[in-house]
Amino acid sequence: MTAQDLSHLPREEDKVRITPKLTVDRRRNINQYVRQERIGKGQHGEVFLCKDQEAAGREVALKIMKRNNPRDRIKLLRRNQQNLRGGEVPPFSSTEHSIRKEIAVMKRCRHANIARLFEVIDDPQQDKIYIGDNLGPELNSAILMLYQSASFYLAMEYLSGGQVQWKDAEDKPILTVDETRRIIRDVVLGLEYLHHQGIIHRDIKPANLLWTKDRAIVKIIDFGVSHYSPTSELTPGSKQPEDPSDDGLFHDSDLLKRSGTPSFLAPEIVWFSDTTLKQSPAASCDTLASGSNSVTIRDGSCIPPQRPPITKAIDVWSLAVTLYCLLFGHTPFNVPESANENIYHNEFVLYNQICTRDWDVEETMGVDRVYTGGKYPRDTESEGFMVISLLDQMLQKDPNKRVTVSEVKRNPWILRGVSEPNEWIIRTSPPITKDSSSFVSRWRQASLKMLNNLPRPRRIPGL
Numbered sequence: 001m002t003a004q005d006l007s008h009l010p011r012e013e014d015k016v017r018i019t020p021k022l023t024v025d026r027r028r029n030i031n032q033y034v035r036q037e038r039i040g041k042g043q044h045g046e047v048f049l050c051k052d053q054e055a056a057g058r059e060v061a062l063k064i065m066k067r068n069n070p071r072d073r074i075k076l077l078r079r080n081q082q083n084l085r086g087g088e089v090p091p092f093s094s095t096e097h098s099i100r101k102e103i104a105v106m107k108r109c110r111h112a113n114i115a116r117l118f119e120v121i122d123d124p125q126q127d128k129i130y131i132g133d134n135l136g137p138e139l140n141s142a143i144l145m146l147y148q149s150a151s152f153y154l155a156m157e158y159l160s161g162g163q164v165q166w167k168d169a170e171d172k173p174i175l176t177v178d179e180t181r182r183i184i185r186d187v188v189l190g191l192e193y194l195h196h197q198g199i200i201h202r203d204i205k206p207a208n209l210l211w212t213k214d215r216a217i218v219k220i221i222d223f224g225v226s227h228y229s230p231t232s233e234l235t236p237g238s239k240q241p242e243d244p245s246d247d248g249l250f251h252d253s254d255l256l257k258r259s260g261t262p263s264f265l266a267p268e269i270v271w272f273s274d275t276t277l278k279q280s281p282a283a284s285c286d287t288l289a290s291g292s293n294s295v296t297i298r299d300g301s302c303i304p305p306q307r308p309p310i311t312k313a314i315d316v317w318s319l320a321v322t323l324y325c326l327l328f329g330h331t332p333f334n335v336p337e338s339a340n341e342n343i344y345h346n347e348f349v350l351y352n353q354i355c356t357r358d359w360d361v362e363e364t365m366g367v368d369r370v371y372t373g374g375k376y377p378r379d380t381e382s383e384g385f386m387v388i389s390l391l392d393q394m395l396q397k398d399p400n401k402r403v404t405v406s407e408v409k410r411n412p413w414i415l416r417g418v419s420e421p422n423e424w425i426i427r428t429s430p431p432i433t434k435d436s437s438s439f440v441s442r443w444r445q446a447s448l449k450m451l452n453n454l455p456r457p458r459r460i461p462g463l
């Protein structure tokens with residue numbers, strides 16, 4: 001099965017099941033899921049391999065996330081007390097809010113290059129401890145809040161091929177250039193779909209790309225910091241009936257928060273104002289265009305004078321960093337080895353590099369050591385020229401000048417080796433609905449073409 005073959009795509013009607021009742025047996029099995037070994041642990045929860053007894057033992061990855069962390073519980077306790085004094089209580093803790101956002105995003109996704117969510121178990125009563133009425137309402141409710149540690153359970157498609165591995169112990173690449181291209185092509189398709197749905201992933205990096213069992217397809221995981229904006233959705237009308245309540249979870253102002261993985265963050269996220277740049281020791285003087293509104297760096301790309309809005313372009317930047325990692329075995333912007341112990345200082349240096357410095361390339365790329373031709377290769381037909389000019393278009397400091405993911409998909413380096421590129425582009429395009437403008441314009445174009453090809457009516461003499 002190849003990434004181009006979409007026949008295995010889940011059907012539109014395959015909705016994510018929301019189950020409000022949780023049962024955990026003595027063996028810690030959860031509802032119909034028989035627990036096997038732990039397969040992952042992240043900041044937000046643990047992931048277990050499970051067998052779904054209701055689906056003939058199908059293997060699923062069950063992500064278990066605590067609704068509240070201890071700090072949330074203290075905050076909730078305070079808010080709860082305020083509520084008892086007549087104040088307003090926000091519906092969820094910040095942890096629960098971000099889990100609900102992750103679920104809302106995954107619920108909208110049906111794509112071959114995105115890990116599928118099958119079921120969410122959300123039982124708010126789980127783990128609540130009943131204390132009794134004799135303590136008085138204030139104390140009783142406070143204790144209830146403190147003990148409320150129920151979890152969300154997300155049953156997802158199990159991707160047993162593991163994370164995309166890309167470097168050895170010496171930070172040298174372990175993938176061939178062609179393997180890199182195939183991986184990136186899969187991610188481009190998943191990302192194009194997400195962007196079309198109005199979703200920004202915000203944490204694209206190799207660790208969030210998993211292989212299927214047969215290592216034929218790469219899929220995007222981890223929507224823990226993803227953002228959905230109904231205004232940037234390109235397929236209006238594609239909403240699932242359960243979605244409207246989810247929309248209130250997302251605020252565009254959240255995009256200004258610095259979340260994601262430092263080395264993969266786009267300049268507009270780790271933004272430094274001009275003044276900061278000029279004062280910063282890490283910014284080299286020759287990178288600053290004196291007297292101009294924008295800051296120009298050696299490769300000609302410009303840092304805009306004002307902080308640009310955070311858009312889907314941040315995913316294109318992270319995708320470019322990922323592509324660079326796969327080709328060269330390390331990230332394009334790094335904290336110098338001489339950096340000091342202070343992590344805040346190092347982060348500042350890294351962000352300054354991302355905002356102000358040009359990136360460089362090695363003489364060869366991939367484990368097959370394909371010649372790059374340096375940062376400015378002369379042979380326009382060479383593999384090096386193609387991939388470096390693609391990186392250059394993706395790593396533009398100004399997001400307005402950065403290519404879109406759909407443009408990346410049409411790039412000659414990405415298309416290299418695809419047997420019918422035009423057909424592939426059409427076949428892999430995100431689904432469109434009848435009221436979407438792109439559908440209408442394509443439909444119009446197709447109709448016009450058809451009309452132009454119709455035999456011209458013969459003129460009837462006398463009319």
Ligand SMILES: Nc1ncnc2c1ncn2[C@@H]1O[C@H](COP(=O)(O)OP(=O)(O)OP(=O)(O)O)[C@@H](O)[C@H]1O
Pocket residue numbers: 039040041042043044045046047061063115156157158159160163207210221222223224
């Ligand atoms: N669908 C899946 N199939 C197989 N393994 C998975 C799946 N989803 C997650 N994992 C494993 O569990 C790990 C943690 O998952 P995930 O990244 O979703 O959790 P997280 O708490 O959001 O992590 P992070 O700290 O990176 O934000 C992954 O790195 C991966 O190894």
